[in-house]
Amino acid sequence: MTDQPPQCAKCKTSFPSEFFNSGQAAACPGCGSATEVEVFPAFFREAALGTSGEAVLLEGEAGCFFHPQKKAEVHCEGCGRFLCGLCDCELQGKHYCPGCLETGRKKGRIQNLEYQRTLYGGVALSLALLPLLAWPITLATAPIVIYLAIRYWNAPRSIVSPGRWATVAALIIALLELAGWIAFFIALRSS
Amino acid sequence: MAQTEYQRLTRTKSQHGVVTSARSSLWLGDDHLLRIDSSGYTENYRRFYLRDIQAVIIRKTIGMQIWVLVFGMLALVSAMFAVGVSDPIAIGIWWGLVGLFLLLLTINLLRGPCCAFHIKTAVQLEPIPAITRIRRAHQMLDRLRPLLAAAQGQVSREEILARFQPAVQAASADLFEIREPVSTEIPLATEIPDPTALGTSPESGPDPSSAAPG
Numbered sequence: 001m002t003d004q005p006p007q008c009a010k011c012k013t014s015f016p017s018e019f020f021n022s023g024q025a026a027a028c029p030g031c032g033s034a035t036e037v038e039v040f041p042a043f044f045r046e047a048a049l050g051t052s053g054e055a056v057l058l059e060g061e062a063g064c065f066f067h068p069q070k071k072a073e074v075h076c077e078g079c080g081r082f083l084c085g086l087c088d089c090e091l092q093g094k095h096y097c098p099g100c101l102e103t104g105r106k107k108g109r110i111q112n113l114e115y116q117r118t119l120y121g122g123v124a125l126s127l128a129l130l131p132l133l134a135w136p137i138t139l140a141t142a143p144i145v146i147y148l149a150i151r152y153w154n155a156p157r158s159i160v161s162p163g164r165w166a167t168v169a170a171l172i173i174a175l176l177e178l179a180g181w182i183a184f185f186i187a188l189r190s191s
Numbered sequence: 192m193a194q195t196e197y198q199r200l201t202r203t204k205s206q207h208g209v210v211t212s213a214r215s216s217l218w219l220g221d222d223h224l225l226r227i228d229s230s231g232y233t234e235n236y237r238r239f240y241l242r243d244i245q246a247v248i249i250r251k252t253i254g255m256q257i258w259v260l261v262f263g264m265l266a267l268v269s270a271m272f273a274v275g276v277s278d279p280i281a282i283g284i285w286w287g288l289v290g291l292f293l294l295l296l297t298i299n300l301l302r303g304p305c306c307a308f309h310i311k312t313a314v315q316l317e318p319i320p321a322i323t324r325i326r327r328a329h330q331m332l333d334r335l336r337p338l339l340a341a342a343q344g345q346v347s348r349e350e351i352l353a354r355f356q357p358a359v360q361a362a363s364a365d366l367f368e369i370r371e372p373v374s375t376e377i378p379l380a381t382e383i384p385d386p387t388a389l390g391t392s393p394e395s396g397p398d399p400s401s402a403a404p405g
Contacts, residue, residue, distance in 0.1 A: 005355055006246045009309045009316055017355040021348045025251060034251035038332060039351050041343040043245040047313065092222070111195055112223075117234045126231070158234055160197045160218055160227065 006037055053084030066097070076100055108156050117159060120152035121166030128173040138177040145174035195220045200331065201321035203229070215320040217331075222342065224310070224335075226319060237317065239310050241342035246311040247335070249328045254305025259296060266292035302326070 005014045013030025015037055025034040053070035056063050062072040064084035072082035078100030089096045092112060096104065104110035108117075128145045131137040149171040157164065197218040205214055218225040224244075226237040266289050273285030308322035308331070322328050 006248060006311055007316070009248060009250060009307065009318070017352050020351050020355060025249070028250075036249040038247045038249075039355075040244055040246060040339050041346050042243055042312075044346070044354055045343075112238065115236050117236075119229075119232055119234060122231050158229075159225070159236065160199075160216075 006039065006043075008033065008035060051085030053086040078104065111159070114159070117156055119158060119166070120148055120155050121157060121164065121170065124148040124152075124170035125166045125173075128170040128177070132177075139181055142174040142177040142181070145170050146178075149174070197225060200224070200334070201319075201327070204321045204323065217319055217321045219338075226317070226321070228320075239312060239317070241338055243312045244310055244335075244339060244343075245313060247332060248309040248311060248316075249325065249332075250307045250309070251325060252305045252307055254323065255299060255303070258299045262292045262296035262299060266296065 005017070006020075007014050008028045008030055010033055011028065011030035013028060015035070016029065019026055019035065019037045020039045021037070023036075025036045027033070028035045053064060053067060053073070056069055056071050062082050064070045064072050064087055065081035066087050067084050070084035070086065073085050074083050074088050074095040075081065076083055076097040077094045078096050081097055083095065083097055087097055089098055089101050091101070091110065096110075101110070101113070105113040108114055124145050127141050127148065131141045149167050153164075153167065156162075197220050200217040200219050203214045203216040214229050214231075216227050216229075218227065220238075222241055224239040224241070226239070228235040228237070269285050269288040269292060273282055273289060276282055276285065302324050303326045305323050306325045306328050308319045308328050310317050310319060322331055
């Protein structure tokens, strides 16, 4: 269990117990803000202790890949290596070794470890639309937009709306800008 | 690994209560809540696993009063301009603005008081900027309760109070503990005893009793 009861986010005063799960707001004893606190059972749960792995006692027992003297408990679902209790990283009921976990995070294979994504579609769309305010710049930005759209076509998109509409829109606008420039230069040359 | 399907819980809201490019929204995954902070070019994710959410704190703020004041002032100023001008088109535009600001004021009043919504886990107390109204916060809480109960189980209020009593008492005792006052005054130089003159008087010189006779 956490040592301290929940605190006011504004003044950091610990709330009196009458506040909890009363279903109505009460004035914070520190800052007077009307506050409602709902506490859930996780508050009283003890933090799980990590294991250090058991030593290999019998000959022929499988040992951990990283600590051969420790008994293997599970295998990594990424690379198949045997892992002791110390090396076992559990995520959503699956077991990984620290290396696979790090690789999965870096390469975006384990979605729940991702904490940031770049939206190349949004970048390309802004680069296609904003230069229209100073239209001569589009001569330089349109090819960049086309490069971004093609280069990052398969890059991970928004985690909640993974459509490609922004990339497609940027590509169409950039192509139209380029077509406009080509038409302009042809007209210039013929005149 | 299979991609998690997310269900939208809140609309995307500008952070800090004003129109900025930074926007925030809250989504529900299989076993967690996902807060997305987006700038339009990047998305930052923060996950709150349902089994780890310890508490939800809803604090009333003065956001609604501020917006009432802003829209009220704008409507008043527009009305003053509408009365002051003589051109019929300008009068129409200014009264249109008065109507717009009054409409926004009414919508703001109908949406109810503002709040700050926080989620507490064992390691963090994080605000959820996408929830800004108390009514919406209660709807969210009503929606989360069964999910949290399924993930963590349920305890009655009496049990929670019984478990909290020692912790709250300890926190209160620590907060209001009376300690011995510590003097912060610097003693005067004359008040500091001279360690070399201990047991002797500066005026009387060395102790005569200690001098050897003869």
